[in-house]
Amino acid sequence: MPQPPKNGKAKMKTFNDLCAVFADACSDIEEGNGDPVTGLIENLRTSAQNVSGLNESDQTAIKVVNLLLPAVNVISSNIVGKYVRTHESSIKNISSVVRRNSYEIDKLNQYSRKENIRISGLQEVEGTDDFTIFKQLCEKIEVDVKKEDIVACHRVGDPKKKPRQMLVRFVTRDLKFKIFTNKKKLKDDASLSKVYINEDLTLLRMKLLQYVKKLENVKAAFTRDGKVQCIMKDGKKFTVENPDDLFNLGEDDGSYGRRNVSYSSSFNKSCLLSVSSKNENLSKNGNSLVREDASLDSYVTLISDESSNESVLNQDANPRSIKIYSLNVCGIISKLKFPDLEEKCADYDILCFCESKLDNLDEVEFSNFVKLPPLNRKGAKHKSGGIVVFVKEFLYSNIEVLECSSENALWFIVNNILYEPVLFGACYIPPERSDYSSIDIFDVIETELLKYAVDKNCKVCLLGDFNAHTGKKDDFVEMNHYVSESAQLDKEIKQNFDFVDLDALGICKKRSSLDKSVDNYGNRLLLLCKDLNLLIANGRLFKDKNIGALTCKESTVVDYCIMSPELFTNILDFEILPYDPMLSDVHNAIYIEMSSKDTCMPVVENINVDIDDSSVVTKCKWENDKYHEFNDCIDEAVIHSIVVKLEEIDTDLIDNIVVNSIVDECNSLILQAASKCDLLLEKKVIRKVDNSLKKKKG
Structure with a gap:
């Protein structure tokens, strides 16, 4: 309890004390908790009620404040209301502009699909390509189709759930119209009763169609040339291209708002319309939502939003395999204007795109993927080159992105998923005669690769466009009997070489x-x-074994997958995918599937390998900027000694011992200089020995 002052009189309050109390009360008002103006005035009124102990002048000041409170309330309310109305109007104007722009984007998206059709219910046949199946279907409806009439023909959707939809893009629309004219003949063939040919609609227009056909005053709804056509029960006809057109059907903002029809836009999907209703007359058929009334010719299959995310939802922290997709996309932004690329990539876990042609202002996204920091070409007159990698969200926590010293290789490590950590390098080397190319790029890649492979102790997988023609030349050095005898290498020396027994x-x-x-x-x-x-x-490997399919312009091989030999036994599938002009201008994609550590190792014939021993092999890591330092570290006295020995050699009496001695001195001279300049790396090598050979020797 506070003690009274020594003079026995109570301490008198002042007007300043009341102001301090008011300020403390105002600081306790939380933002967003009611009307802040009302709270402030209420605090001031409460503070002014206790006037005991004030002198006469302070009491007069309090009375003046109480008289001014209503006026302050009105003035502050008017000011706040004015600003709120101004901002609300601005927000509505911006929302209106965004909505109109979104509709225009959707219109352009639909226009780009005018040459496309989607076929549902067409069975997939193992070993038969999609074009052959499509051609057989066209023959049954009496339409002649040639391969040159087709730009693209492939399946879309989850490969685990078949049959998937087939997407076909024609060179001209004439053939598309002919197919739509004859598709009624599908009813004459009982085996094709569940096959439907539809227009390739954007997601917005597909869901608009589903919404419109449920309306009570709509007699029939179908699509023509990408537009939803409605026939009302009173005989009137309307065209619907976006949600605003629903007003013409008698639907006001409240009616379709209660059905939770909302529109949003994103970079990759120009439209996304969410439609949900308790009375929705939709039936599920596999991954699709389809109309129960299949009597209309324009039967529309609607891919649900859930199916687009299904591949990710089905993935857990321990996947059975990792699917990797590598492609020179020849400009990724232009390819994302069409749905083909994103639909195709949904089936994979890691996407490696080279020649992405991005700059630091470009934002590129794939649904359910995380983008690693891209490598964009700097100092170019126009967008060119570049590398970008995407990984599935469930994989991202196991990805370690490494520092890249050049724009020609993007390095990252996949940990905890595969049998051992794997260093991936997404590479792009410009053509030999390009202004941005140099054969020194290979030196940079080799130096970085050796550094990370040794430091991180992991296997290697390189993917991308190297613009290199290798023909059928050997990519390995085989230490056979002839080579070892010619070089006069004894058994101990041969064991220190890092050679792998390919057989x-x-x-x-x-x-x-x-x-x-x-x-x-x-x-x-x-x-x-x-x-x-x-x-x-x-x-x-696999489908490309004994073939070596072409990867560029259907005439050359410049796109490669290059791996450590030990990774070959972990490969579940490998293929050079068919060329698709919707995905790249001239390149084929490479597909590779690696088994995870939770998958049984694939059985490979003639393998009887065991770990016998390990050793450390020293390898050179040359750096151009250390040229002068290396030159200065060479011992001139040793050079002089070697020269003297060479001059003293009698060519008639020379033998292997003398030659080997001089070679050893030369090697020692170079290694000592390289060691002083930090140009040597030690790599631990595991030598593998064929058990069958051991048994034979025993």
Whole structure:
């Protein structure tokens, strides 16, 4: 309890004390908790009620404040109301502009699909390509289709749930109209009773169609040329292209608002319309929502939003495999104007795109993917080059992005998913005669690759467009009996070389390739493979085995998958995918599937390998900027000694011992200089020995 002052009189309040109390009360008002103006005035009124202990002048000041409170309330309310109304009007204007722009984007999106059709219910046949199946369907409805009439023909949707929809894009619309004219003949064939041919609609227009056909005053609804056509029960006809057109059908903002019809736009999907209603007459058929009334010719299959995310929802922290997609996309923004690229990529876990042609202001997204920091070409006159990688959301926590010293290779490591950490390099090397290209790029990639592979102790997988023609030349060095005897290498020396027994791993020594040409970049790429003990997967695995399919302009092989030999036994599938002009201007995509650590290892014939021993191999890591330092570190006295020995050699009496001695001195001279300049790396090598050979020896 406070003590009274020594003079025995109570301390008198002042007007300043009341103001301080009012300020403390105002600071306790939380934003968003009611009307702040009302709260402030109420605090001031409460503070002014206790006037005991005030002198006469302070009491007069309090009375003046009480008289002014109503006026302050009115003035503050008017000011706040004015600003609120102004901002509300601005927000409405901005929302209106955004909505109109979104509708225009959707209109352009639909226009880009005018040459497309979607076919539902058409069975997938193992070993038969999609065009052959489509051609057989056209023959049954008496339409002649040639391969040159088709731009693209492929399946879309989850590959685990078949049959998937088939998306077909024609060169001209004439053939599309002919198919729509004859599609009624599908009813004459009982085997095609569940096959439907529809227009390729945007998601907005598909859902608008579903909404319109449920209205009580609508007699029939169908699509024509990408527009929803409505026939009312009173005989009137209307066209619907966006939600605002629903007013013409008697639907006001409240009626379709209660059905939760909302529109939003994003970069990759120009429209997304969410329609939900308790009375929705929709039936589920696989992954699709379809109309129960299948009597109309324009039967529309609606891909649900849930199906687009299903591939991610089905993934857990321990996937059975990782699917990787690599493509020179020749400008990713232009390809994302059409749905084909994003629909195709939904089936994969890692997307590696080179020649992305992005700059620092571009924002590119894929649904359910996380974008790694891209490499964009700097200092170019126009957008060119570049690399961008996307990984599925469930994988992102296991991705380690590494520093990239150049714009030609994007490095990242996948941890905890595969049998061991794998260093991936998404690469793009410009063509040999390009202004942005140089054969020194291979040196930079080799240096970075060696550094990360040693530091992180992981296997390697390179993917991308190397613009290198390697023909059928060997990408490995085989230590056979002839080479070892010619070099006079004894058993201990041969064991220190980092060679892999290709036969023991079940890897074809001779890879196939339909491109027989070899150029400078090709020879340099082969040298990189030999130096770092890597192998080209093209022409060696699965569907591309003994083929070596073309990857560019249907005439050359410049896109590669290059891996550590030990990874070959973890590959579940490998394919050079068919060329699709909707995905790239001239390149084919590479698809590779790797087994995870929770999947049984694939069985490879003729493998009987066990770990026998390990050793440390020293490899050079050359750096151009250390040229002068390296030159200064060379011991001139040792050079002089070697020269003297060479001059004293009698060519008639020379033997292997003398030659080996001089070679060892030269090697020692170079290694000592390199060691002083920090140009050597030690790499731990696991030597594998064929158990069957051990048994034979025993």
